[in-house]
Amino acid sequence: xxxxxxxxxxxxxxxxxxxxxxxxxxxxxxxxxxxxxxxxxxxxxxxxxxxxxxxxxxxxxxxxxxxxxxxxxxxxxxxxxxxxxxxxxxxxxxxxxxxxxxxxxxxxxxxxxxxxxxxxxxxxxxxxxxxxxxxxxxxxxxxxxxxxxxxxxxxxxxxxxxxxxxxxxxxxxxxxxxxxxxxxxxxxxxxxxxxxxxxxxxxxxxxxxxxxxxxxxxxxxxxxxxxxxxxxxxxxxxxxxxxxxxxxxxxxxxxxxxxxxxxxxxxxxxxxxxxxxxxxxxxxxxxxxxxxxxxxxxxxxxxxxxxxxxxxxxxxxxxxxxxxxxxxxxxxxx
Amino acid sequence: xxxxxxxxxxxxxxxxxxxxxxxxxxxxxxxxxxxxxxxxxxxxxxxxxxxxxxxxxxxxxxxxxxxxxxxxxxxxxxxxxxxxxxxxxxxxxxxxxxxxxxxxxxxxxxxxxxxxxxxxxxxxxxxxxxxxxxxxxxxxxxxxxxxxxxxxxxxxxxxxxxxxxxxxxxxxxxxxxxxxxxxxxxxxxxxxxxxxxxxxxxxxxxxxxxxxxxxxxxxxxxxxxxxxxxxxxxxxxxxxxxxxxxxxxxxxxxxxxxxxxxxxxxxxxxxxxxxxxxxxxxxxxxxxxxxxxxxxxxxxxxxxxxxxxxxxxxxxxxxxxxxxxxxxxxxxxx
DNA sequence: CTGAAAGCGCTTACAG
DNA sequence: CTGAAAGCGCTTACAG
Numbered sequence: 034x035x036x037x038x039x040x041x042x043x044x045x046x047x048x049x050x051x052x053x054x055x056x057x058x059x060x061x062x063x064x065x066x067x068x069x070x071x072x073x074x075x076x077x078x079x080x081x082x083x084x085x086x087x088x089x090x091x092x093x094x095x096x097x098x099x100x101x102x103x104x105x106x107x108x109x110x111x112x113x114x115x116x117x118x119x120x121x122x123x124x125x126x127x128x129x130x131x132x133x134x135x136x137x138x139x140x141x142x143x144x145x146x147x148x149x150x151x152x153x154x155x156x157x158x159x160x161x162x163x164x165x166x167x168x169x170x171x172x173x174x175x176x177x178x179x180x181x182x183x184x185x186x187x188x189x190x191x192x193x194x195x196x197x198x199x200x201x202x203x204x205x206x207x208x209x210x211x212x213x214x215x216x217x218x219x220x221x222x223x224x225x226x227x228x229x230x231x232x233x234x235x236x237x238x239x240x241x242x243x244x245x246x247x248x249x250x251x252x253x254x255x256x257x258x259x260x261x262x263x264x265x266x267x268x269x270x271x272x273x274x275x276x277x278x279x280x281x282x283x284x285x286x287x288x289x290x291x292x293x294x295x296x297x298x299x300x301x302x303x304x305x306x307x308x309x310x311x312x313x314x315x316x317x318x319x320x321x322x323x324x325x326x327x328x329x330x331x332x333x334x335x336x337x338x339x340x341x342x343x344x345x346x347x348x349x350x351x352x353x354x355x356x357x358x359x360x361x362x363x364x365x366x367x
Numbered sequence: 368x369x370x371x372x373x374x375x376x377x378x379x380x381x382x383x384x385x386x387x388x389x390x391x392x393x394x395x396x397x398x399x400x401x402x403x404x405x406x407x408x409x410x411x412x413x414x415x416x417x418x419x420x421x422x423x424x425x426x427x428x429x430x431x432x433x434x435x436x437x438x439x440x441x442x443x444x445x446x447x448x449x450x451x452x453x454x455x456x457x458x459x460x461x462x463x464x465x466x467x468x469x470x471x472x473x474x475x476x477x478x479x480x481x482x483x484x485x486x487x488x489x490x491x492x493x494x495x496x497x498x499x500x501x502x503x504x505x506x507x508x509x510x511x512x513x514x515x516x517x518x519x520x521x522x523x524x525x526x527x528x529x530x531x532x533x534x535x536x537x538x539x540x541x542x543x544x545x546x547x548x549x550x551x552x553x554x555x556x557x558x559x560x561x562x563x564x565x566x567x568x569x570x571x572x573x574x575x576x577x578x579x580x581x582x583x584x585x586x587x588x589x590x591x592x593x594x595x596x597x598x599x600x601x602x603x604x605x606x607x608x609x610x611x612x613x614x615x616x617x618x619x620x621x622x623x624x625x626x627x628x629x630x631x632x633x634x635x636x637x638x639x640x641x642x643x644x645x646x647x648x649x650x651x652x653x654x655x656x657x658x659x660x661x662x663x664x665x666x667x668x669x670x671x672x673x674x675x676x677x678x679x680x681x682x683x684x685x686x687x688x689x690x691x692x693x694x695x696x697x698x699x700x701x
Numbered sequence: 702c703t704g705a706a707a708g709c710g711c712t713t714a715c716a717g
Numbered sequence: 718c719t720g721a722a723a724g725c726g727c728t729t730a731c732a733g
Contacts, residue, residue: 037725037726039727050729054728054729084727086727089728
């Protein structure tokens, strides 16, 4: 039998109202009474029942997060780091994170997870949808909580959006390869249709254009973001194209591509210059260490959490797109 | 206004009791009535309010998980994978996972997190405690839910325990190095006091003993499980000891140590044979690819979830220690 | 300065 | 075969 507000009230000799007000600091209570209440709470090791609170307050102090992490061995570092950033901020506000991982690539699954969240009375939703067109959210999302999109720009639903500067990051990477004299540059990127993939392709094209290099379709491979497809994409591009540099636009694909280069004993950067995406520790232990574009993933999570907390606290300004700067981290691979 | 059981009852023209019984399949309801109820539920897009359910049922369908993931860049793959295994099983049972990450190394923090869980009315706790002595759980854990320990064997509190065969795995690794002719073998392992670290040291000693090799204290370095300390430990051991082989007993330390070997351009396996711990994709992209001891981390998570579900469903058999077999995955580093 | 009481949305003994 | 009503543990308008 865990003790509730009633037991505390009993022991302190006051009403449950008073106990509640002491806990929530929501009306004046004499110091003397307060002391008695606190004492009783300590004695009984009182912990509020959050189910009762949620029911009564019609909110759960919980934010739902949906991310697409495929069920491969290589969890996607990126979203894990984002989640940690979110956690950190929510914790400060006394909020919890309910994490749901869409490991299928199905919109139906995403809908199911949102319904579950609704059932849990979430106060806000942060989502990296597998789809660019999120108009289906209109029928699913309860209208009474804010939605914040991360990593992918939504279409068909309005909300804040936190995303890194993919065009800029990609441009930067390709430009730096060009600066080193490369003109035949391959690109491996995630499936198009997702904002980040689209934009990273744009950045690539932009850099070529600016330097008067013709864009060549067959030097670009798009694929799902798995270790295996990173491997296969590298294989495909290197067996058909005569490239001297390769840019890979996310961390999982980068890892897979490196495996191929490693297997084939391709010398980096002399045979092939490589720039990867996302700066995690493992990029330091390849031979040579990888040059990468770093996205501020932890910060992205923090930002998303801050924005959603503001919305919950009645920030009614119009929806904004927040762009986070990327950075070129130069190591030995180019 | 989200619709509740009341609205459904109204629309279907029955009592709320009947709706509840239809939902939970908990007493006979005529097919005709059922149909009306289902229709109303669909129309109103009814979703049970889980706060109300928790309050009424005195359970939350939620399991708490506490893991120690340090706040370094390199999240610990191991626990992430374990968590995914847990998720998978819980999901099948309609349970949720509340994840709490103890990123400090403080017991106080762990206590706080458990109190929070209590407040959330968790139905069970899965924990990889930072401490071997978990007797403090006696004052903190509400007596009405089961506790399952993972990765570390508890002292001072009884419960089921799921853990891999660390002695065997470690023995296997060291024996295979000895088989290749190595006699001067270094060991980098996590801080002692944690079951897995202790046991992996035991396995190391056991292999030496069996082969008549004297144990040499200074060839063993223990440290916290961060990338940096992996790096530092490798540096320390290699600058003071004349070893020909190195065994590192967890994935984060392995990554850090590899960074040092990489920086120093130490040739693997000719200058130094290396065996790491935990089989993740990144071990394939070092030069050469790493030989590792694989623990079944996903399975470990699944097992933990199954055990706790059984306990919740009144399995009253005595507490058991479940040992999961490890496996030597041979690649190029030894 | 403080208390009695209603009600959040469910489930379930009780009654018919 | 089904309904009326109590109660889970909170918060908060209302009353004094």
